[in-house]
Amino acid sequence: MSIIEARDIQRSFDDMIVLSGLNLDVQKGEFLAISGRSGVGKSTLLSILGTHDLNHGGSLRIADTATNGLSSSELAALRREYLGFVFQDFYLLPSLTAMENVILPSVFSGGNLANARAHGAEILDKLSIRANETQTSLLSRGERQRVAVARGLVNRPSVLLADEPSASLDEESEQILFDLLDDLRKQQNFALIAVVHSTVILHRADRVLELKDGILHETV
Ligand SMILES: Nc1ncnc2c1ncn2[C@@H]1O[C@H](COP(=O)(O)OP(=O)(O)OP(=O)(O)O)[C@@H](O)[C@H]1O
Numbered sequence: 001m002s003i004i005e006a007r008d009i010q011r012s013f014d015d016m017i018v019l020s021g022l023n024l025d026v027q028k029g030e031f032l033a034i035s036g037r038s039g040v041g042k043s044t045l046l047s048i049l050g051t052h053d054l055n056h057g058g059s060l061r062i063a064d065t066a067t068n069g070l071s072s073s074e075l076a077a078l079r080r081e082y083l084g085f086v087f088q089d090f091y092l093l094p095s096l097t098a099m100e101n102v103i104l105p106s107v108f109s110g111g112n113l114a115n116a117r118a119h120g121a122e123i124l125d126k127l128s129i130r131a132n133e134t135q136t137s138l139l140s141r142g143e144r145q146r147v148a149v150a151r152g153l154v155n156r157p158s159v160l161l162a163d164e165p166s167a168s169l170d171e172e173s174e175q176i177l178f179d180l181l182d183d184l185r186k187q188q189n190f191a192l193i194a195v196v197h198s199t200v201i202l203h204r205a206d207r208v209l210e211l212k213d214g215i216l217h218e219t220v
């Protein structure tokens with residue numbers, strides 16, 4: 001069973017066709033990198049796969065559940081159980097600390113906060129972020145990016161959807177981040193679907209698909 005199965009996904013904005021019949025199957029545990037030029041629709045695809053954008057044609061199954069026709073609370077439950085997100089613009093709450101941002105998904109989902117804090121502390125520590133009282137608006141862009149990654153991982157998702165998760169990092173920090181993602185992926189067997197530009201990171205992926213002309217293409 002694929003953890004994500006997308007069939008004939010279509011998405012347009014006004015008269016501009018961005019996705020035009022895209023198919024995708026993602027297996028648990030794999031690292032799928034998505035590449036493609038700016039404006040080609042990578043973030044659009046991730047928000048569809050993450051059930052944030054519902055205005056698309058075609059069908060999507062997550063963990064064998066069809067998303068079409070689910071209510072917003074059923075979708076929220078599906079996201080909570082299976083999905084973690086690292087957004088291109090982070091979407092951290094600036095007045096909250098790193099730890100407060102990281103445990104936010106658990107606060108919303110009514111999860112166990114002590115567990116979230118413990119797991120969050122572990123991930124923040126591995127990413128060299130101090131879990132102190134500093135509000136995230138005062139952190140550097142690269143630090144905020146790592147906080148966003150930690151937040152995406154804290155609920156132990158089955159799929160982590162990450163939109164350029166190392167775009168603000170230097171090469172060494174990028175390697176550290178993907179080393180951590182590899183370790184956690186092996187431990188927890190989640191699928192990583194990441195928009196990636198760096199060729200070094202593309203080489204680490206199990207598969208690289210290029211988004212072009214509205215569909216995904218195998219790359220060699
Ligand atoms: N809500 C929206 N309303 C109108 N147009 C949109 C909307 N969201 C995305 N688009 C358009 O769809 C196209 C794809 O955008 P998207 O953000 O998915 O590209 P991308 O591949 O992620 O680009 P980048 O690499 O720069 O992040 C762009 O032309 C964008 O302007």
Ligand SMILES: [Mg+2]
Pocket residue numbers: 042043044088163
């Ligand atoms: Mg984008």
